[in-house]
Amino acid sequence: MGKNSDLLPIVLRDEWLRPAAAAIARRHGRYLDKLAAVERAAGSIVDYANGYRYFGWQWDAGLEGWWLREWLPGAADVYVFGDFNGWQRTEIRMHRDPAGVWSVFFPAAMYRDRLLHGSLYKLHVHGDNGWRDRIPAYARRVVQDEQTKDFAAQFWEPDAPFDWCGDAFEAPAAGSLLIYEAHVGMAQEREGVGTYREFTERILPVIKRGGYNAVQLMAIAEHPYYGSFGYHVSSFFAPSSRFGTPEELKELVRRAHELGLAVIMDLVHAHYVKNLNEGINELDGTDHLYSPPGEAGDQPYWDSKLFDYGKGEVQHFLLSNVKYWLDEFHFDGFRFDGVTSMLYRHHGYIDFDCRDRYFDEGVNEDAVDYLTLANRLVHDFRPAAVTIAEDVSGMPGMCIPIDDGGIGFDYRLGMAIPDYWIKQLKEVPDEEWNIWEMWSVMTNRLPGVKTVAYAESHDQALVGDKTLAFRLMDKEMYDRMDRASESLVIDRGMALHKMIRLMTIAAGGDAYLNFMGNEFGHPEWIDFPREGNGWSYAHARRQWSLSRNGFLRYSWLGDFDRAMIRLVKKYRVLADGYPYNLLMDERNKTMVFSHGRLLFVFNWHPTASIPDYELPVGAPGKYVPVLSTDERRFGGQERQSMQVEHFSFPVRGDDGQDHPRIRIYNTSRTATVYLRRR
The missing domain is CATH 2.60.40.1180 (Golgi alpha-mannosidase II)
Structure with a gap:
């Protein structure tokens, strides 16, 4: 590949990548081979990613009944049972095809009065790990019994499909994306779990008034432990039932679109929960259904399981999941969580001190292929959709178009920026701040690599850490935030809080993100209900009333944020x-x-x-x-x-x-x- 005509555009534009030209070409060639295989199988990647239209419950109009299908190649025997058959585990046997897909047909004439909307069910699977009651991977709704705390899948077929008529929204163009990151469950002020409906009625208007044009929703896919922030997913096709029904989530998205807000989903394809009772781990009795076998299938840093991105059926499962959320729920794109963990077999826990780190044996090439295919699918199916990569490693090509040799994300998260601000506040006195270092951190991005800048992450809001406001003002926030009080600590904190946010949005990237409540300096931390706090919801909520109280200084911070956003939008600062x-x-x-x-x-x-x-x-x-x-x-x-x-x-x-x-x-x-x- 010595001639320029042989080089991919990504290499032609970046001299630093010339020595890696052959590796990049090989990486791109792998993607092309995978895409060609997909197109041979289904005609297009959009038609290929239709697993959610085949697996799970599917109506057969010709036979007048329901099929239930699940991929369980390692299982020796599989039954389905539920309230429609009195929970008799071994009454309704499923049948295996040569590909390892188990299925059973429910004639409407026989089950019309038993298999009802809302019916509960599970699979009874016999595998190498014994007989176990399991929830199907393609379940579209999973609910938890309030008394037993046990989870079960739910047959979910409303009388009429959700009416999307008139919903033709497109995400904001590059250079104008202003993201409000939110968690539905903790978005309410009362102590308890918030709902999709509450979020639609109360929080979407707040986001709209704030001037943001996109909302990024965390914890949408079902997860058994509420305190995981939604990052230990158990059911990838089921929106969390804690917050309401699938239709209520769809109504949230439709209403957001009516308000001019794009809705981006925080998508977790980097790992999945280890739980056997609720999740997909060992679903067919083997340890290598969705994961590589043995220790290679473990994410030791997160106490979770990894996906085997090189296995065709896993690739199909994940790509179908991507299309499912775009198609069924009209999401406008994804923030892919944990991309660094996906890209490397060491999960990024090394120093990226030379170019070779991005192309050596530590790279999970199957994951690179999958992410590239996922971006191709998203943009083929919904051209205006947005994809954002959470990658701290700086993998070359992350936000370069696929045809140019890149992986195809629209944006990357500027993760060094919030880390820098916290480091400054923790370790360096104001008078010693190095403005050249500040400038370097804010502008350290390659031309053409669009970056989402943010001053603080949601992780910093968790108990054990501190938000910018709390780190700046700490205990003084409890009794010195009224406008009548005089406090040098509060004065300093208020000033720097505004300056840090303005600096970040004006110099840090091509898009901007704020976690809910941080714009007005929400006090204290997030602490989800757990045994250590008596299962309290006192800190798993947002105190919106503080931002509206004219006697408190929080409203001043909120007012500044709105003014800042208006200025940035009016003069197209992010597009500059x-x-x-x-x-x-x-x-x-x-x-x-x-x-x-x-x-x-x-x-x-x-x-x-x-x-x-x-x-x-x-x-x-x-x-x-x-x-x-x-x-x-x-x-x-x-x-x-x-x-x-x-x-x-x-x-x-x-x-x-x-x-x-x-x-x-x-x-x-x-x-x-x-x-x-x-």
Whole structure:
């Protein structure tokens, strides 16, 4: 592959990848071979990913009855039982075909009055691990008995299909994605588990008013342990019944679309729960149905099971799951969780200190193939859909188009940014913050690799860690957040909370994400019900009333977030690409950069306020402040008037040319955005 004409576009655009050109070509060739096999089998990858239309319960109009099918190649015997047959385990035997698919037919004439919408059922499977009562992998609804805490599958066939008529929504285009990450169960203020209906009626309007144009939903696929945040999935085709019915989830999505909000699902295909009673582990009696056999099938860091991405039936299962959520629930895309764990057999727990780490024997090439196929499926089936990769390793090609040799994600998560902010707050005094390091972290992304920037992650909100607000203000949040109190700790925390978020959205990427409640500095942590807290829901909720209380400072933070989002949308900051660096004044901890007609001035110094501070601007004109973290309406002192106009003046540079500059009152711990008026 010595000639340029032989090189894939991903390599032609990046000299650093030239030595890996052969490995990248081989990786791309594997994908092409897999895709060709899929197309030979089904005509297209969209038609291939129809497992949810064959497995599980399927109506046969010709025979007038229901088929139940499940792939269990290692099973010696399989029965189905439920309330429709008095829970007699060995009465209704399923039959195996040569491919290991077990099936049974239920004639409507015989079961019309027994197999009803809402009927409970399980499989009774005889395998190498004995006789076990199991929930099918393709179950579309799973419910838990409140008394016994036992889970069972549910035959779910409403009288009429959900009416999607008129739902023709498309996700926001690149450069405009503003994501509000949310968890349905803890989105309510009352102590308890929130519902899809509550979220639709109460939370979607909050997100809309905030100016966001997408909501990212966590914990949608069924999971037995509520406190797992939805990351130990047991039933991949069943929306969590804790929050309501599938129809209520569909209504949530439809209403979001009516409000102009895309709905992105947090998709967990990196692993699955080990539980035998609730999940797919050892479903046919073997340890290698959906996983590699032995220890290779374990995710030791997460106490869960791995998928065998190289097995055709597993690939089909996962791709069908991708299409299922797009097709049946009209989701507008996915945030793929745990991509780093998928990509590497060591799950990313090494230092990526050289190029070879991305192409050596540590790479799980089957997972690379699967992710590429999944992106191809998503964008073939729903061209406007969005895919986001949670990858901390920096795998080359992650967000490069597939035809150019990449894996095909639309965005990657800028995971280094929240880690950086927490490290700063934990370890470095304000006066020692390195603004060059800050700039580097915010802008450290390859051209063309679209990045979702976020200041703090949902993990930082969990008990044992702290949100930015809680880390900044800590115990003072309990009794000093009323507007009448005076507190230097609260003043500092409020100022930096606003500055950090504005810096992140203005310089950190091409899209922005916020976890619910963090925009107004939600106090304390998330602590799901568990034995250690007496199974309390006191910290598994969001106290929205704090953000609406005019006597508390939380409302100021919420007001600033809305103003920030409005500014970013109005002037298309995210679509502008990299910010243009105009000044880095280390002594005064001041950085100046621009996006189009907007000029951003950040003074990170804890005390240095400088009158008549002279700074360069990108073009001559009149500069007027349009947003400041120090405005009174956001709880600041407004030391600089928002009405003042700053006219540029020329200054002769070393190059003999005149360069425009302005003078401002550069106040400490303040970020101000100026608009250049013509």
